[in-house]
Amino acid sequence: MSEKDSFVKFENVDKSYDGESLVVKGLNLDIPQGEFLTMLGPSGSGKTTTLMMLAGFETPTSGEIYLGGEPISSIPPYKRGIGMVFQNYALFPHMTVNENLAFPLEVRKLEKSEVDEKVHKALSMVELQDFGTRMPLQLSGGQQQRVALARALVFQPRLVLMDEPLGALDKKLREQMQYEIKHIHENIGITVVYVTHDQSEALTMSNRIAVFNDGKIQQISTPDVLYEKPDNSFVAQFIGENNQIKGKVKSMNGKNCVVETDNGDEIVSLKININSVGETSLLSLRPERVWVNVNEKNYENNFEAKVEELIYLGDHVRTRVKVCGNDQFIVKIPNSSDHSDLKEGATVKLSWKAGDTRALDFKA
Amino acid sequence: MIKTIKLAFLGLISMAFVGSAYADLTFVSWGGAYTASQQKAYVDTWSKGSGVTVENYNGGLGEIKAQVEANNVTWDVVDVLPDQAITGCDEGLFLKVDQSHFINDMVVKPVSECISPQIFWSYVAFYDPAAFPGKKPKTIKDFFDVKKFPGKRGIHTWANALIEMALVADGVKPSKVYDVMSSDGGIDRAFKKLDTIKDHVVFWSAGSKPLELVSSGEVVMSLAYNGRIGAAILQEGKSFNYIWDGQVLEQEYLVVVKGTKNEAEAREFVKHASTAESLALQAKYIPYGPMRSSSIDIIKKGEPFFNTGVDVLPHMPNTPKRLRRSVIADPFWWADNGAEVSERFGVWKGN
């Protein structure tokens, strides 16, 4: 791989705090220059530890991390030249916004005029040029967030890390900031490693997402692939809404297989993460890929279902049905006149394609 | 649960009331072995009235003055030093008492109309004989002679008795010490003598300290309260030698605090505590010298008198022979000049 393709490289990295259990297990990861990579996962999945190892606040127990081809495990954090935005911004409360931004520049012994210029430029980038003399605590959460962002970028680092930077903001502001960060990334082309546990945030911003669980990357790919083609049941469940149906593999045939549910229904699906007939599999099916009362011929899977609950959501009706012995099955039905007769307790015909159904691993 | 708390609370309140209605006599003294001896000699033999609560204090008139000024006297009988007895009597902190039963039996005249006699104690020099294998120090002059007897000396942090001892060491007759102190240049002479040992002194302020200093070899000899040395010898089997020469005798009195709520009882108690028998009995438990001549006779007849079955007179500061070379501290002089000399002593120590 070229250096551009692996600007950041994790090579067989393990991390343990107590010598008994591993928080990060055998991590291998390549991040090309200019990429926006998000590490997504539930808390305790190892994503923040990975980020902290990259920043230099944690040392790998074994393995090596490379930045621009150089091993960096022995370089202290203050010599790595990596920018970072912290969870609670970590703005220095005793310094003004200007002083906060000037801090990394003064440490690098830049000329006063150059410092002023860069600080001004960075503040303009986040549209806070009038707030330079304020103290951080006099700013709103969103403004503090932007100052933190500007501070992480003002010294033109090669790489910027963000540790759940939007976690403390309310929903609306969070969404706005997601776009802003995305735009800044696109404008200056810097490599970003972003940590979050919010899957919609990850889908919105990233070039690629690495889904962490249990100290390992479960799948790393672009947002659409992760959503459309999850490799395992954890990813399928963690990203987007997902119907899960448990069953036994009855037969396998090329890229398809047939899975028999507990109540005897047989579902044709893509063979993704199963190895042999007889093993238990969890089928994954997105709610928007299920159709109601359509021509059966076009679909491999057709079942009768009983409507249990209807939730009106404007553009669609979220419908919970019982099908194949699963009464938590969700169908998103577009709000059109075709379905105006839908009622709770009614029986409907559901259809879906084998190509939309993925037979994944089942973990008890 | 709440009920129990309420009951307990009511109980406490009622106890407080009972306590104040039938108050014990409160007798305040210095604590330690001294107060233990008073407990045995006066309190345990006191059968009249209600009980006696013994409390400890650190001397001085501060608390007593505060109680009297606030008109809330909780100390009934207090053990005081003579200068406090004088000042306290002058300032109206103490009641005048009947002195007829002891006035003609006193080794020295009582200093005030408020007092009842207790004991003599003294500031006396002592040493561990092991520290001087050859010639041993015998006089206060030797204590002040660091050439003849090299080594550190332990002295207390205040001026009382040190001035007197310095003058005796400088050749002043014990009976003339206060004349010299009152004359021009007398105090200068004492400080000049103190200068000769200044680089060789270790200061102590707690009464137990000089014994530790001498035992540990931190100093070769020290001044101390004679009772402390006696207790160490008689009860702990230490081998210390006294230098009785030039000792300074202080007196200890009982007074009744003005404004006490148990006046009659307090007067009875001090009378009981100052009988010749009571004073002699106290010497069974601590080697301080009773202030009544007849008490000494009782002890002499009763020897070995000390509770461990040994003679106690050898440890008493006020035997006639020892009195010849002793200074009896003059509380009037100290009441007049104490503050001034203390300030001078402070300057001397610090420089």
Place this chain on the structure above:
Amino acid sequence: MSSETISGPILTSDGIPLKVSLRKAEKRNKIRAFLLVLPLLAFILITFIIPIGDMLSRSVDDRYINTVFPKTFEVFKKWDKQDLPPEEVYETMFFEINAAKGYKIGKSSTRMNYSKSGWKSLIKKSQRKFKRIKEGPYKEQMIEIDKRWGDPLYWKALGEMVDPTTMGYYLNAVDLKYDSNKEIIAQPENRRIYNHTWIKTFKVSLLVTLFTLMLGYPIAYLLATLPLKYSNLLMICVLLPFWTSLLVRTVAWMIILQQNGVFNNLMVIAGLIADENRWKLMYNETGTIIVMTQILLPFMVLPLYSVMKTISPSYMKAALNLGASPLHAFWKVYMPNSLPGISAGGLLVFIIAIGYFITPELVGGKDGQMIGNWIAYHLKTTLNWGLCAALGSILLAVMLVFYWVYNKIIGVENIKLG
């Protein structure tokens, strides 16, 4: 709405003007708030304001003696202060001493003794012998009874008492005094103890504050940053001395630090110092500083700790990440954020230290005694409460000045105890 167009006061729905109604509602709140703080207010008044007022008034009060010798002082003022006072002064003094009932004269003589040592016994002796004097002229007969009546110094000392207020106690507290003409002069050199002691008190307090800071800062930092199970243990180690009797701790220090003590013995055994050159670490100023530092350490550590606990560890991480070396990051980021703790701890330790007296009394020995020791001495032994009050008032004033300076430099709002 149509009502908005009506001019005049806005009314509530029952027709009372809104302002009146609001005031009424708030009044109730105010009364309730006042009643809630009332116990505390009364407590502070009784335990703090009144005693301090009493102290301040005692430090200048000289009324008592004026009630005993009003006439003497009246005629005394006419005296030209040359040689001895006239017969008239002797005569009034004679009668006023005889007329003074009970304890009045004793109290007065104690007061007179502060100005000139000797007054106390002079009055006491004379009182008894005055019975012999049947008629005037009194001057010669009084001098015959005690020759001190013929000493002008005694008479001149009365000069500073003729006013109902006196600055004499304050002068005494800074080694000054009134001379016989009521001019302010320095005390004789061999009695100048207080200025020396003031300076020592501040020096020792500042050093103790500095040492507690130097020792306490790293401990507090560890406490605030270590994982809970270790920091709890460390916290117990810090607090353990707190739970041990002051005397026990002080005595332990004596045993360790005296010249034949554990520390010196070890140093001699190790060959680091010669046997005859053992260090003097006890019964002097050094001893006072060492022991007070140990005793006051928790008062520094606890405020520091509680402030450091609130400093997010991410500040240091951020500073490192931005390129500052650990030392630079500490100095520019951590330290400024811990400043409220430093100042709270520093002020606390300093204020406790400047009034300290038990430890200096026990280990101060030769030159380790502080102003608190003199206050205790006069409080208990000489009963010169006027001087105590003056010393105490100066101490209070100094603390207020320190507080004011502190407020100017750092700002009181920056004190934080947690």
